[in-house]
Amino acid sequence: MPLHILGILVVGGIAGVAVLLHLLGLSRVRRFGDEAAARAAWAAEFPDIPANRAVLCRNRAAALIETPQGPGVVWPMGADSTARFLTGARIARSRDGLTIRLPDYTAPRIRLTLDPDEAEAWLTDLEKTA
């Protein structure tokens, strides 16, 4: 197959599928139903380290997790989620919440959407523990 035809097919195919998925409403981000769901999402990544407490943010897109080994966070990855400890995290206010930067090549930046007062509370909370 001539290379330029292959190129058009590949680029067109990728763009077409992505646009179609978006139009079908399949870009929706995961929301945690309750704190138990957030804790389960933590347990899926760290089965040995229990989540003593999960604090859901108001839009239920993420949760702070308290563990015996320090604080962590669960947050959505598309329709799914992942989790990390906040060891070495740099946390800063952003326009719509907080941005957490981790020294982790697989999770360099976590953007949390929080109300202003909520962002302030989370920041205070995290500065106490992280």
Add this chain to the structure above:
Amino acid sequence: MSDQLTYPDVVQMAVPFFIAAILIELLWIVLKGRGGRYETRDALTSLIMGAGNVISGIVLGFIAYGFFMVLWDITPLDLGTAWYVVLLCFVLDDLRYYWVHRFGHRIRWVWASHVNHHSSQHYNLTTALRQTWTGTFTFMMIVRAPLILLGFHPAMVLFCGGLNLIYQFWIHTEAIGRMPRWIEAVMNTPSHHRVHHGRNPRYLDANYAGVFIIWDRMFGTFVPELDEEKPDYGLVRNLGTFNPIRVAFHEWVGIFRDATQPGLTWRQRLDYCIKPPGWSHDGSRDTSEAIKRKHLARNPQDAGTPGFPEGG
């Protein structure tokens, strides 16, 4: 002049079929409301990884091919191009695939390349295209050397490898439950390969097959999909990024950081490259064996069931 032997580039030719099949699977899921899941950014990342794999093949393919042509010059054997030679080549190349894939999960240097195929938490036809960009750097082309030295022409071997890859496309789906018994017995199927993509302790390091599942049955790595335990797809520790560059290179970065940390012996530095994923010099991480052991400690009743060793 079998030095001039050429076969069509079947993987490139299959691209329109890949796109059509993805659209059909998506339509099926949307209409039926079951049979799998799609998410935009996940699928986009998978497709970009697939395109990058094709580009990396065009850019770096000459290294493996050059190596194969050197072997072809050396070997006195030439099995010719009869159809049954191609068939035999396909079967033996699938055995080659089994071992490369098994190394891909058991040697971190090779895992660094293969990990990205497992980095999606979804399992649909786009996942099949989430292929490595860095395969050349694993040196796994060496495993093909015996085939060429035996007299299978390099072009034939690569043709069979391409067919193998195309076969594996259709099994990345949740839309198909089980195939007829005899197919499940001999061939790799959606059910068997779902197990391979599972991050459940039970399903780790199982079903390395490409086309024929018989290799797993022969070498003791076969685990059936259990109706009572749905595979949970992805990595033991799931990625926190969709960035294709990070998806492609994260484990290489991890190896580099681990092997260059201060205070290690040279043996430990080497072990960070060649031991199974999850190995660490201080035991601070878990290999798949440790994950299974810990699971059995929590769930002793699972000892001796598929995917777990006997207890005691």
